Amino acid sequence: MKTTMDGIQEYCFAAEKTLGKLAKWLRILGFDTFYSPDLSGKQLIDADLKRILLTRTRKIRDLTVSKKCIFIVSNDPFEQLREVIQAAGIIRRDILPFSRCIRCNALIRRVSKDFVRTMVPEYVWESHDTFRMCALCRRIYWSGSHTRRSRDIIESLFV
Ligand SMILES: [Zn+2]
Known part of the structure; x- marks a missing residue:
């Protein structure tokens, strides 16, 4: 994991409250993504999380000149995911x-x-x-049909 000069960790994200589906997909890809349905982009900036901020709010983008921020344009979660992948160079x-x-x-x-x-x-x-468990909430994961569908979607992001 690389850390940039301003202390922001590469590929660690914080998604504002309007980007819940995008946050879920970034987690599916394995990226450390902070998300809370209550927190706006402004609150995330104030929290100074040392993460790349994902925002759809133009005002926030203009506030974050010195910090790393990806401004999301699309309304579609998969297009949003493509935007992050491209902007972050993943x-x-x-x-x-x-x-x-x-x-x-x-x-x-x-x-x-x-x-x-x-x-x-x-x-x-x-x-x-094969089963896996979350260390925090103890939710159990297994490879079902949902995972296969997710795998297809993931592969389509990198062709
Ligand atoms: Zn969990």
């Missing part, structure tokens, strides 16, 4: 898909099948062998 090998909890941004770790026996629906437990 390439395929920078991403680590499905390594982070989409709900709370914490890293998720592999857990044994036995461990999750009573924590996932019976049919899921019987049909999967």
Whole structure:
């Protein structure tokens, strides 16, 4: 992880409250993304998070001349994701898909099948062998059809 001169970590983001879906997708790609549905771009600047600010607010963009900020133009979450990838210079090998909890941004770790026996629906437990758990909220992840769809979407971002 590289840190720029002004202390902002490369590929660490803070998304303002209007960019919830974008924040979720950045987490799916594995990027450390701070997001709270209550916090505006202005509040994120005031919090001085040492992260690249993602904003759709023109006024905020003009306020952040000295700080790193990506101004998002599109209304569509996937187009927004493309905008971030392009502006931040992210390439395929920078991403680590499905390594982070989409709900709370914490890293998720592999857990044994036995461990999750009573924590996932019976049919899921019987049909999967690989499970991961969020260290913070203890949400369990497994590779279902949603993941396959997500993988296709991710690959389409880097062609
Ligand atoms: Zn979590």
